[in-house]
Amino acid sequence: MILRTFSLSKFFDGLKALDRVNIEVEEGKITLVIGPNGSGKTTLINVITGFYKADEGKVEYKGEDITNKPPHELYRRGIVRTFQIPKPLKKLTVLENLLIARENPGEGIVGALTKAYIPKEKESVMKAFEILEFLGIEHLWDEEAQNLSGGQLRLVEIGRALMSDADLFVMDEPLA
Ligand SMILES: Nc1ncnc2c1ncn2[C@@H]1O[C@H](COP(=O)(O)OP(=O)(O)O)[C@@H](O)[C@H]1O
Ligand SMILES: [Mg+2]
Numbered sequence: 001m002i003l004r005t006f007s008l009s010k011f012f013d014g015l016k017a018l019d020r021v022n023i024e025v026e027e028g029k030i031t032l033v034i035g036p037n038g039s040g041k042t043t044l045i046n047v048i049t050g051f052y053k054a055d056e057g058k059v060e061y062k063g064e065d066i067t068n069k070p071p072h073e074l075y076r077r078g079i080v081r082t083f084q085i086p087k088p089l090k091k092l093t094v095l096e097n098l099l100i101a102r103e104n105p106g107e108g109i110v111g112a113l114t115k116a117y118i119p120k121e122k123e124s125v126m127k128a129f130e131i132l133e134f135l136g137i138e139h140l141w142d143e144e145a146q147n148l149s150g151g152q153l154r155l156v157e158i159g160r161a162l163m164s165d166a167d168l169f170v171m172d173e174p175l176a
Helices: 041-048 071-077 094-099 108-113 117-135 150-163
Strands: 003-012 015-025 056-061 079-081 168-170
Touching (some): 003 041, 094 150
Parallel strands (some): 079 168
Antiparallel strands (some): 003 015
């Protein structure tokens, strides 16, 4: 199992949004969580990915306890998430939104100024186009995000997640 939760709970004042949830996610598989509005799907994602703190229980990723670790640390360990409401940078194009989602290979000023950055950038552009093609929105590459439909924004959001080299993609309402 790449991900496991053990008796995971989250309370909002008197409300039990998560009540001792146990899930198992097998590596190389797609695991779906289904439930009506308000049943706690987004809360579960927020707790797993460190956006909310668990009130009880445990989250294990690759056999390690990652309960209540902050989102940036989980990202570094290979967990990436998408949001129920996509949050692209509206003035940037689709391609630019994908490019900025990738962990910058030449991070920091020194890295950015080294020549190694240029082939990396080319590689990132090629990766972005592969993903856009896969998602069927390649023709929109130069469109500003603010001009996209809700469904297209959702695909850009998924594209941004795919730009990372993550091992676990946690997606909120990917089928919406
Ligand atoms: N930040 C919050 N503060 C208070 N209540 C919340 C918060 N987030 C979610 N809830 C409540 O937790 C329950 C589960 O919500 P949510 O996880 O968004 O469900 P779903 O994603 O399945 O629609 C709902 O009753 C919702 O109102
Ligand atoms: Mg939700």
